[in-house]
Amino acid sequence: MERSEGVRADIQGLRAVAVGVVLVYHVAPSLLPGGFVGVDAFFVISGFLITSHLLAHPPATGRDLATFWSRRIRRLLPASVLVLATTLVASRLIAPDTAWDNTARQARAAGLYVVNWLLAHDAVDYLAAENKPTPVQHFWSLSVEEQFYAVWPILILLLVAAARRTRLPPMLLVTTGLGVVVAASLTYSIVETATDPAAAYFITPTRIWELGIGGLVALACAPRVLGRPDAVRTPPRPIALALGWAGIAAIALSVVTYSGSTPFPGWQALLPVLGTAAVIAAHPTRTSTSTRTGTGTDPLGRLLALRPVQWLGDVSYSVYLWHWPLVVLLPYLSGGTLGNLDRLVIIVTTLVLAALTKRFVEDPFRRPGWARPLRRPYLLGATLMALVVLLASAQSLEVDHRQHLAQQQLAAALATAGPCFGAAALTPGRTCPTTTYDHIVPAPADAPDDKSDAYADVGGKNCWAYTPTFPEQHCVFGDADATTRIALVGNSHAGQWLPALQALAKAHHWRIDTFLASRCASADVRQVLDTDQHSSACESWVRRTVAAVTAAKPDLVVMTNRISVPAAGHTLSDSGAAYRQGYAQVMKAWADAGLRVLALHDTPAPGQQIPDCVATHSDDTSACDGKPSDWIPDDPVTDAVRDVASPRVRSADLDDHICSATVCRAVTGGVITYFDGSHLTATYARTLAPYLDVAMQRLLRG
Template structure:
């Protein structure tokens, strides 16, 4: 809802819109300038809640017809521009972005067209292995989804409260204030709780965000007279105290934008700062006539113009950022940032003039049925386009799967890890396995999205999820223990198990390395539960006595309260306690040195560069991560505690490659594909057999 849609023009609110969208855009173009610029979205939420509620309090819906008319206005206000940007983003991604982005963009666009993409993102955000996925061009529609869900439910609440208040003889404004206060308090409490226990989901889900819109609604219900909406704000010429409140509101928003960062737990209680700032400015008012308040600054013509086009600016800026990064292969710099900004403003101006404004025209106000019909048809077009793209990706995926099966069957001395160090011809981009478009899904069976079930203990509780692979009746048991960098070795062990009749039992955790230390997680509860999982699993291994424990980890998190150097030493001590304890029980332990890590999505890079695989390679010295387990094994001098280092199957003397033996080596920025892990089985086998032999020769 625009600040111009009321009976009185609130230039201060239009100025606040301009500030909000400026924070978001600058944050996405140059985060270092405003590291907390994402709070602009929270300011938008407060504004939207205020304006919508002011309208509803002035004219509460009394019938289904009133509700239909209200939602019809929302459709005309929001859908034309948003669906235009969705279609443009789908087409641009298909034509310009690497094929690794097609499916995710289409899936998000379909959810965005139905205004549920925030829930889809919440589900994906809690998946650790999805954390390195490139953002899609329509990911920013999550905030619009939250608003649309609010717009659907809020008038129902208002109508219900007004009806109940009249029947009970209670003042409607008093009842509305009370109802909005309850919603604000309950949602805020849930936001604080969820941000603590599940911050990835809390950022996107509506129940953790609706309090911000409800806070704006609370201000509207408190300040707005039902019969003279906006009159009080227009006639009031703020004195020193209201002006101070307005300046304080701006200062709070600025403080959040300057001091928050991506590391700030959000939303939770931290969101209260920008929300309170927006509430203060709206409640105190800052008309342009005021000499003391910020009204004149907010009423400047360029600021007002930016406020007018803020919705379209928000819609266009993010697709332009994502597509630019995808095309150039580089982060946004000063020149590209300036180009994106100019393009955003030009597209926003055109969209506001040619799309937004005509659909807000009064002549359309009574055409409710047509509004719904056209809106549903337009949404259907976007859903259909996205679905067609997903069908194309699925067809390519099926062909890639057939190609992969044939390649695994044929193998050969120039396939996968066997090709490292040999003079082998390179396959063309179209002959790579797995194909770049599906490499991100080429994961071990332990991952729930590719296997029968997930085999991962995960934060915050790290409940035990053991799985068995290989020969269930095998007399030799091999336990695979560690975090995701242990799980990536499952295909290699499965290949060995098939040859030797072994049983493989997994003890895997997402992010939690098998070191007896407190590891720093986003969710504070996970710090203790991860440590408990490590100790509990180590004790179970000592009790069940498998024939061999294979362990591998990546240092995903620092030790609590320590820097990098201190964390490395803490990990060494933690690994020594865990692995030493298992070996002391007479169980052989084979530690696999952590694999080289590119640090960027290899499927995306290969899809962008196509036949130029060298563009995705990197120096061995930077790709090879520090792994404290190397020092632990060297210092132990225990024949039951061994190390195997297969770095040379990834890298030459100075360079590590993203494609080896025509196989894409990584499915993201640091996990190896299941196909490449399978080709590593012959090089892992000697170390596994030696470790098993050491265990059999141990004194009984």
């Protein structure tokens, strides 16, 4: 989102278009479902402006590079740090404490311009991907640009130096070098988007080509490039007019036809990227004022040059910075959803803050006085980045302190658990008092980490098979030398039962072997995951797991899954029959091998982040409760057990120990029931152990 030395009205107009569609997309996604492509337009614009500047005055020394980077510091850091610092403070005051740690973590990464890599890591983590967006998440695109600014001038310096050394034409060598980078990045983007789309959206290698396309346009059109005469190169007027309108049409088409389900970036990003490049190459505001042809004006150029459009382009950087924190934080004050009045407040407040930031922050730091001496911008940048890191770290320390106290409270609650603790509170005829917010365990901010030991961040082990290949992961819990062995098989809704099994293993001296995969259900059916490669890997994992469990010969297989993706050829809502058949095939294979199988009915799923809801409604946590008919899923596993018709295969439904006949509670017996939108907390799962024990003993004892 860089700004050029000499302002081109068409580029300012493009900036206005880009930030406008992003703003509308974030406040009202249904209006412009593909509005996220505005970021891609910004990438092209930045690539064009930066490359134009670098090739007009190619860097030849380390000082040249330092001067270039100092300009980026002055122009970009002050405003971004202002927004980051303000957002951290506002989040602490407005957002529930469940959001503090993730916001601080991402703000720290944003202050160091690496948050895109953190988001990529979280995106491929099934559980982390379900986290609510933080108010600093939009800094991912700024991180991509800053990383581009760090590498691109070095590449150009090397290419220009190579041209001088080899006496090859600089234009040829630079064009070839940049073209190779663009082609390599585009190829990688297409491949990575097809194989790992969650991470591909954020990482820098899949995005460099978009900025590079802008660089190639600069090579073709910008003035003073590598000694070219001081004049903008544009196509003949009729071609320029067609090119400009075609570019705007391409951007508009992607904005209205793309959506969150469009694999992106990949080849789909070519439409908005090439559309933006076409408008820049056409330079419509120049053709509209041309007097040499005498053929009139270009309406596109006139539109882009309108004063309101130019003003929005001028403040576009600050608009981008400010709008997203407002989108995320305002619902905490307005009741959880954005109404039309909220949307209007966001837009107006964003424009006001952007105008003030442009006037009092962006412009003053861009004045030449801040450029001398050369070390001054670097001291400024280091100070500003350190400020964000310190603020974020202070927030993380507070979260750590609260977690320590919450863990002590949880330990005390577990040690004194009575007849109304957790699932026991649902015992028919039992009357239990309501637990006040301060005595709920685990504390809402601690609940997202109250997961089973199958997760690496809790138990020190990684027991999950993940995309893209679903490699075999086998973990052992309980008594490794026990004579009674239990196999736990399924996806994350099987993993949530591990704490209950561990409690039983401790009591009965059992060994627990886990065969777990993220999202992939243990059913012999083609499951439609993010890519065909992921679906094929899931199929392979199911078949390999069936064979591995059969070879292990456990005394009992405990199997359960969440159906979160459709079966091939079906929608999610009508996939039940396909999963029923797939479950039956798996369980029949184990029964034929002489194994006993207990299939657990899938647990209720709220569909909302329960810890966040509880923290937000601390005065009345019942606001987070739901109806059994809404939360309890249709699970074909019980029908599949009947289809197998073997005395070795039985089903059990323990949902009546999670929901009563009339309500599913977010807090049951003083325990937060879920650590996210569908998975049981480890604490609550442990309270289900006695009921699971009954179902298991029936099969173990024949």
